Amino acid sequence: MAPADGVLTSAGYLLLKAGHHIAVDFETALDALGLSGREFLVMSNVRAADGLSQQALSERLGLDPTLVVGLVDALEDRSYVRRAKDPADRRRNILSLTAAGIAVHDDAVAAARRAEHAFLAPLSAAQREELRAALRAVMAPRLPWLDA
Amino acid sequence: MAPADGVLTSAGYLLLKAGHHIAVDFETALDALGLSGREFLVMSNVRAADGLSQQALSERLGLDPTLVVGLVDALEDRSYVRRAKDPADRRRNILSLTAAGIAVHDDAVAAARRAEHAFLAPLSAAQREELRAALRAVMAPRLPWLDA
DNA sequence: TATTGTTATACTCTATAACTATA
DNA sequence: TATAGTTATAGAGTATAACAATA
Numbered sequence: 001m002a003p004a005d006g007v008l009t010s011a012g013y014l015l016l017k018a019g020h021h022i023a024v025d026f027e028t029a030l031d032a033l034g035l036s037g038r039e040f041l042v043m044s045n046v047r048a049a050d051g052l053s054q055q056a057l058s059e060r061l062g063l064d065p066t067l068v069v070g071l072v073d074a075l076e077d078r079s080y081v082r083r084a085k086d087p088a089d090r091r092r093n094i095l096s097l098t099a100a101g102i103a104v105h106d107d108a109v110a111a112a113r114r115a116e117h118a119f120l121a122p123l124s125a126a127q128r129e130e131l132r133a134a135l136r137a138v139m140a141p142r143l144p145w146l147d148a
Numbered sequence: 149m150a151p152a153d154g155v156l157t158s159a160g161y162l163l164l165k166a167g168h169h170i171a172v173d174f175e176t177a178l179d180a181l182g183l184s185g186r187e188f189l190v191m192s193n194v195r196a197a198d199g200l201s202q203q204a205l206s207e208r209l210g211l212d213p214t215l216v217v218g219l220v221d222a223l224e225d226r227s228y229v230r231r232a233k234d235p236a237d238r239r240r241n242i243l244s245l246t247a248a249g250i251a252v253h254d255d256a257v258a259a260a261r262r263a264e265h266a267f268l269a270p271l272s273a274a275q276r277e278e279l280r281a282a283l284r285a286v287m288a289p290r291l292p293w294l295d296a
Numbered sequence: 297t298a299t300t301g302t303t304a305t306a307c308t309c310t311a312t313a314a315c316t317a318t319a
Numbered sequence: 320t321a322t323a324g325t326t327a328t329a330g331a332g333t334a335t336a337a338c339a340a341t342a
Contacts, residue, residue: 005196007192007196007257007260008192008193008196008293008294009280009284009294010260010261010264010280011264011268011276011277011279011280011283012170012174012260012263012264012267012268014280014283014284014287015163015166015167015170015279015283016167016170016171016174017167017287017290017291018163018167018283018286018287019163019164019165019166019167019168019170019171020167020210021287021290022160022163022164022167023164023167026160026164044155044156045156048153048155048156053323053324054323054324055322055323055324062168064310064311064312065323065324065325066310066311066312066324066325066326067309067310067311068324069324069325069326089318089319089322089323090317090318090319090323091317091318091319091322091323091324092318092322092323092324093323093324109155112155112158112160113158115160116158116159116160119160119286120159120160120286122285122286122288122289123282123285123286127282128159130278130282131159131163131279131282132157132158132159132162134271134275134278134279135159135162135163135166136157136162137270137271138166138267138268138270138271139162139165139166139169140270141270142165142169143165145156146156146157201300201301202300202301203299203300203301212333212334212335213300213301213302214301214302214303214333214334214335215332215333215334216301217301217302217303237299237300237341237342238300238340238341238342239299239300239301239340239341239342240299240300240301240341241300241301
């Protein structure tokens with residue numbers, strides 16, 4: 001057997017593929033609500049971390065700040081997200097969800113959970129929890145906000 | 149606690165993020181060999197499945213056939229991959245690795261394995277294997293060639 | 297008439313640099 | 320002088336459609 005054998009069934013490659021597949025599933029599930037995956041993540045982060053600035057958000061998302069502008073614009077147009085000047089530093093925009101944003105986000109969370117459950121259906125509840133713990137351990141050094 | 153809490157620490161989101169992070173790590177590791185991640189996957193699939201056509205390859209990779217053309221072109225230019233007309237159906241290109249291609253691919257596999265090992269370092273050997281088994285179970289319905 | 301591979305075009309997405317307003 | 324946010328531009332990446340060769 002070739003020394004290269006097993007690459008395509010390695011944990012690393014399967015992880016890469018699984019990540020992409022579930023991303024597509026999330027997009028599909030959120031599409032019914034008129035949200036993109038990124039918009040959902042913007043709302044999730046704004047909701048999870050109070051008083052988030054756009055720069056802090058871009059770091060969390062791993063996206064360029066210039067991309068965040070357009071994302072927040074699109075959500076503000078639909079009145080899901082609010083920009084407010086930080087009184088302590090008027091350069092900063094403090095982001096928050098509106099009541100309408102929270103309502104839509106609740107639905108989006110439910111849709112995402114259904115998609116996740118379907119994706120992980122081949123696993124038992126215990127296996128799903130083990131998977132989550134393993135991924136959390138691996139990602140902890142890379143996602144500082146995960147500790148909180 | 150808000151009903152939306154936990155989205156960012158869910159198995160699904162961590163899976164999505166982990167997939168992207170390891171993809172970046174793979175790209176970085178392969179860069180030293182002058183290979184892109186996709187070129188590496190082309191070579192890995194050609195090597196794993198004998199007599200693969202470009203169309204079959206595009207299905208395995210989940211990429212449009214028109215993208216495969218350019219990938220194979222670039223690898224053929226470096227004499228890593230060969231195109232040969234299928235005698236049974238002269239529309240088909242049968243792909244194979246050259247000796248040079250196999251040599252480079254061996255190095256690439258080693259580099260990818262090192263990157264994977266570093267990425268999964270927080271996990272024990274048993275946990276890594278459990279992760280691999282879980283991902284394989286989840287992806288089996290989506291990657292038909294995984295059964296082989 | 298359908299399929300494999302190829303090419304060309306248009307579209308989307310992203311990264312880079314420059315600008316403003318605040319500090 | 321440096322930073323947060325914004326805008327505009329250019330580049331890379333992708334999808335769509337049309338074509339040639341073969342079935």
